[in-house]
Amino acid sequence: MLSNTREIRIEDLRKEVAEYKFKGYRYVTSSCSDLGEGKFDIIYHFDKDYNLENLRITVEENQVVPSISDIYFAAVLVENEIKDLYGINFEGLLVDYEGKFLITEDVEEAPMRKKPVVKLKKGDNQVG
């Protein structure tokens, strides 16, 4: 199981991350996953002496997350990636690719978001 994980509010994110920086932790990466129903999980991983600590926030669709890239510069690419793949907006990104970091202009929706499952009943027209 994922140990050393704390759930925090989005408002506390920057304060908590700054504390990790102060304590000398290395920012490893952030993992985002789609929980369905317009909710997303973002886990921030920090490492010190091979000990991994994690912060978890839950983000609603269209909610803006404060960027931590000015605290840890290494977060720039990770946050841009999450923005591209999940369509979550980050405020205050140091280098903002505006959603065109990995995907091109012609991709309209965030590709890693879960698609709604449409259940077909017997007799439904499956064509179109």
Next chain:
Amino acid sequence: MGKRTIMPFGPQHPVLPEPIQLKLVLEDEKVVEAIPAIGYVHRGLEKLAEEKDLNQNIYVVERVCGICSFMHALTYCQGIEELMGVEVPDRARYLRVVWGELHRLHSHHLWLGLLADAFGYESLFMQCWRNRELVMDLMEATAGSRVIISTNIIGGVRRDIDSEQQKYILTNLDKLEEELKKIESAFLDDYTVKKRLVDVGVLSKKEAEEVSCVGPMARASGINTDLRMTGYAAYNELDFEPIVETDGDSYARMKVRLRECYQSIDLLRQVFSKIPEGPISVPVKGFPNGEIVSRVEQPRGEVLYYIKANGTKNLDRLRIRTPTFSNIPALMKILQGADLAEVPLLILTIDPCISCTER
């Protein structure tokens, strides 16, 4: 102040083996800023992993990168095993070290060759790659293929290495060590090589910590970090120390990788003196549930897998953070203030693997 220009460097460029693009802001010949642009070869493997089942995913992650395919499979399998509480047999743990270190050896040789090529030493490049062939032969002899060897399974490994093969590996390692000693002085003492590498692209320890550097890049800047020290596979039963240099320049990065080749040879010898008899895998039944982070030290540095399972044959999420992705911010730092002519060499010193970055 000189005239400012923005120059796109890559994704296809004669000196770049990998499709990375850098938008270089130049002031005359000096780089003021470098902004990476990736996404040219993105394959969406993380999405694919959500659709394939647990065992098929091993083949998916092996194709994240050809150079460290075994290590990707190892990270994934270790994660799933930990989630399911599977105890891997001792012999399998040792065999995982064998293939892991063979991968490190061939990756570092490949990089050393590319480095020699970048500063114009073609014969040295050929020599490094010829030595790499010795390692590739070992891979073929033990697994049947040279690059993607597919020996990891959930619960252990697929193939055993018998005593005949062990002898063959040890003979080849002796040969490799001898050859390595021959090229070592060309890398370490040559005037031209030093001129191109010493004090070029210096990344101080503080800067390296700021940009979350990993692997040989971090170790060359004096950060003592090597995930093998956490003792996964059978590393906790082997005797070694992380190789650290303090200068933080291109020369130090080359030295770390060169010394790591000797370290890998030493680790392999230790493994063959200690490897226990017994089964090489255990049957695994059922599906995992929960989430886990699995980390392994690849030739380029730390790789992180975040695995979220839901009790079915499919995973909810497989996040792969590869070492090059982590080292690109460091590249942005070392390029600032560099000459345009040094750019190809500096890109090379982080050992970029864009295939990994754009999984």
